[in-house]
Amino acid sequence: MKLYYLPGACSLAIHIILEWIGEPYEAEAVTRERTKSPEYLKLNPAGAVPALADGDRVYTQNSAIQKYLIDKYPRANLGPDPTREGHYELNHWHGFLGGDLHPGFRPYFAPQRFHPDESAHQAIRAAAFANLQRLYGIADRHMNGRDHVIAGRRTVIDAYLFTFSSWAARAFPNRLGDFPHLKRFVANLLEDPGVVRALADEGVSFEL
Numbered sequence: 001m002k003l004y005y006l007p008g009a010c011s012l013a014i015h016i017i018l019e020w021i022g023e024p025y026e027a028e029a030v031t032r033e034r035t036k037s038p039e040y041l042k043l044n045p046a047g048a049v050p051a052l053a054d055g056d057r058v059y060t061q062n063s064a065i066q067k068y069l070i071d072k073y074p075r076a077n078l079g080p081d082p083t084r085e086g087h088y089e090l091n092h093w094h095g096f097l098g099g100d101l102h103p104g105f106r107p108y109f110a111p112q113r114f115h116p117d118e119s120a121h122q123a124i125r126a127a128a129f130a131n132l133q134r135l136y137g138i139a140d141r142h143m144n145g146r147d148h149v150i151a152g153r154r155t156v157i158d159a160y161l162f163t164f165s166s167w168a169a170r171a172f173p174n175r176l177g178d179f180p181h182l183k184r185f186v187a188n189l190l191e192d193p194g195v196v197r198a199l200a201d202e203g204v205s206f207e208l
């Protein structure tokens with residue numbers, strides 16, 4: 001099994017999950033340029049990470065890879081509670097993190113993709129920042145009094161929320177200072193051996 005990742009990108013979630021599973025795997029760093037090469041586009045036509053090659057198949061899309069790993073390694077117990085409510089919670093957080101929060105960063109990191117005129121970029125970034133603050137506020141209130149996002153134990157969603165929280169810690173002027181519950185959650189995971197290994201492997205570090 002081989003993970004293709006960009007250091008510190010959303011693929012970090014899969015890297016952490018593979019560490020938590022504890023089975024042998026390879027992880028190969030790619031550059032943004034390489035994700036657009038003909039060779040890589042055969043792996044993932046969307047030209048993005050994460051991509052996970054397993055046997056003769058390649059799995060893409062973060063939430064789909066997470067579900068694949070939950071099913072492939074049931075003993076790692078990284079899935080939701082096996083109830084209707086548990087599956088709802090998993091889908092809810094995949095939607096919130098993958099559908100709301102992740103795309104919320106695009107205008108913040110790359111305003112030039114939204115307007116060619118440089119004079120518009122500051123306003124685009126400010127609007128994106130306000131939206132991200134709102135979304136992190138929702139996640140922060142959810143983490144009040146919780147050590148894990150769902151199920152009262154470690155699941156794939158912890159790795160996913162950790163990954164996007166690391167982006168806030170690295171990119172926001174006040175890091176995670178406005179989000180005390182998220183900050184505690186991230187601080188706890190920074191002590192987790194699997195998280196430590198995945199971050200070190202990717203050469204990523206950040207302060208809270």
Ligand SMILES: N[C@@H](CCC(=O)N[C@@H](CS)C(=O)NCC(=O)O)C(=O)O
Nearest residue numbers: 009010032047048049050061062098
């Ligand atoms: N919907 C995809 C999004 C993947 C995605 O946007 N990956 C980013 C890194 S976080 C990427 O590879 N970007 C390449 C680029 O922007 O050129 C998923 O959830 O896996």
